[in-house]
Amino acid sequence: MFNYEDLCEKPLGAADFIALTNTYHTLAVNNVPVVTAANRAAAYRLVTLVDVLYEHKTRVVMSAQVWGVWGVWGGRVLCGCVLLVS
Numbered sequence: 001m002f003n004y005e006d007l008c009e010k011p012l013g014a015a016d017f018i019a020l021t022n023t024y025h026t027l028a029v030n031n032v033p034v035v036t037a038a039n040r041a042a043a044y045r046l047v048t049l050v051d052v053l054y055e056h057k058t059r060v061v062m063s064a065q066v067w068g069v070w071g072v073w074g075g076r077v078l079c080g081c082v083l084l085v086s
Contacts, residue, residue, distance in 0.1 A: 001028040001029075001030055002027060002028065002029050002030070003029070003030055003031055004029055004030065004031045004032045004033065004042075004046075005031065007029060007045065007046075007049060008042040008043075008045040008046045008049065009039075009042045009045075012045060013045075013048065014048055014051075014052055017048065017049050017052040017053070018052055018056065020058075021052060021053065021056035021058045024058065025058060025059065026058065026059040026060070026061065027053060027058060027059070027060050027061070028060075028061045028062075028063075029049075029060065029061070029062045029063070030062070030063045031063070031064070032046070032062045032063065032064040033064065034064075
């Protein structure tokens with residue numbers, strides 16, 4: 001299991017996430033926070049991670065402390081996911 005901070009709050013990119021897909025067929029990510037403009041860089045990494053996992057047909061399971069994590073910038077909903085509540 002991977003922690004959100006380890007994947008999205010560190011300077012990782014698509015190449016790092018591709019390397020994970022070469023090792024794992026399923027990734028579990030825990031502690032996913034509500035995405036806001038305050039954590040924009042980490043949010044973009046999360047989007048990149050999900051994109052890479054999708055492109056490489058890698059399964060992902062995410063857990064968060066809230067039900068339904070939504071990314072909102074300037075009143076626009078960017079993405080919505082129903083996650084496992086931990």
